[in-house]
Amino acid sequence: MTVNLRCRSPNGQLTFQGLSAEMTVREFLELLGARSGLPCESLEILHGFPPKPVQLPSNLDTSKLSELGLANGDMFTLKSALTVARVARVEQSVHQSLALSEQAPKQGLAASLVEDDDPELARALAASLERPVTVSCQSAPSTSTYKSQGSLTGGEAVKGLHNDIALPNAATSKASVAAPAASNIDLADGTCVTRRIIDSDNSCLFNAVGYVMEHSRMKARELRRVIANAVSADPVTYNNGFLGKENDEYCRWILMDQNWGGAIELSILCHHYKVQIAAYDIRTKRCDVYGADAGYAERVMLLYDGLHYDAMAVAAFRDAPEDLDVTIFNPASRDGSMIMDGAARLVAAAHSARQFTDTANFKLRCGVCQIGIKGEKEAVEHAAKTGHTNFSEY
Structure with missing residues (x-):
């Protein structure tokens, strides 16, 4: 007997x-980890x-997948028990580290988030950035942020370090530069599938959705509010197990x-716009289609x-103005x-041109203890063990 399963990770x-219902639970977990x-x-x-945690059997090697209570066609959510509250944060830190190193590789700066109430970590992060820092601890500060002038103060909004560090060309808009190769695929009717570049400003997902839905690259704040409202209105569905943090904290x-x-936000936005x-x-x-099973007719x-x-659109012809995009x-x-x-061919061409970052295998260095790390998985494990979330590519 075989089963088909879907997973949010x-x-x-x-x-x-x-999947064979007779595969061992250990084999199933190894497959989940690899994917x-x-x-x-x-x-x-x-x-x-x-969503509630599935109780794993004591003997993973003799217990079968069929014993976990997952039926054919079921959807389940996957988390790391060691890093439930940190995975999204560490992944963001790793991603932003790489994005920053691509913008200013000579500086070798790493993006990071400063831990709440942790002056020692703040000093270590500052040292890794080769910048002097003074720490000012207030009574029970709720949050902290490293400012470019070299001070750490409590009670401010948490920011990635690079947001306050001036870097050459760091603010250059991707929308203002030429699109990469493999960005246009001609269709039989004279139109073409094209890649529309979205700014690299930490809100690319929201602005990409804004572009394809409303032809606007300035929808991030509005769509963030849409998501926060949806999550806040349904704390049963959007619980700690689903979000990786408490409902109000996530909002x-x-x-x-x-x-x-990422995936959570796309799953909400597809229902907001009632579109796939x-x-x-x-x-x-791979193509993941959010809203495909909700009966929405448009995509x-x-x-x-x-x-x-980035966004994808159908241009009236090559180099056609964006206001003609479908x-x-x-x-x-x-x-x-x-x-x-056409979209599949564009993706295949971009893949062949290696216009992607392999976050599973890229080489990183921890900015705190300076050890070498391979890929996002090891970065997450390292962060869980040490609390370090400052990584740069090398």
């Missing part, structure tokens, strides 16, 4: 087809409504401009390179089939 939605990039020895499976977190969006959102991953060439397309989201289409129509074929 910190790295996006995963699909497992044709999700999370440490398999600390995986936590949440299932049901509201504050997603409203902060420096925090990145197809997110294409350049590295894997929009995003492109993900491992660190950044971004919403019916995937069941003949034109929709042609558009999706």
Whole structure:
């Protein structure tokens, strides 16, 4: 007997087809770890409504998948028990570290988040950035941020360090530069599927959705509020197990401009707009369609390179002005089939040109203890053990 399962993980939605119900639980956990990039020895499976942890058997080698209570077609949520409250934060730190090092590789600066009430970590992070820092501790400060002039004060909004450090060309808008190669695929009717570049400003997912839905690259704050309102209104669904943090904490977190969006946010936005959102991953060439099972007739397309989201549109012709773009289409129509074929070819061309970042295998260095780390998985494990979240690519 085989089963098909779907999984929400910190790295996006995963699909497992044709799994043997007789495979051992250990084999299942190893498969989950390999596909999700999370440490398999600390995986936590949440299932049901509201999501509740699945009790794993004491003997993983003799117990079968069929004993976990997951039925064919079920959706479950995957977390790392060691890092439930840290995975999203560490992944963001790693991603922002790489994005920053690409913008200013000579500086070798790493993005990071300063731990609340942790002066020692603040000093270590500042030392890793080779900048002097003074620490001013207030009574029970709720948050802290490192400012470019070299002071750490309590009671301010948490920010990634690089947001306050002036870097050459760090604020250059991606929308103002030439699109990369493999950005246009001609279609049979003379139109073309094209990649529309979105700013690298930590809000690329929201502005990419804003572009395909409303032809605006300035929708991030509005859409962050949409997500916060949806999550706040349904604390049963959006609980700690689902979000990786408490409901009210997440609502504050997603409203902060420096925090990145992912699968959770796309799943909410597809219902907000009542449209399918197809997110294409350049590295894997996989397409995850949010809202596909909700009966929505129309679709929009995003492109993900491992660190950044851009929008995809159908241009009237090559180099046509953006105001002629078509971004919403019916995937069941003949034109929709042609558009999706063009999108798949664009993704394949971008993959062949290696226009992606392999976060599973890139080489990182911890900015606190300076040890070498391979990939996001090891970074998450290192952060769970040490509390260090300052990484740079090398």
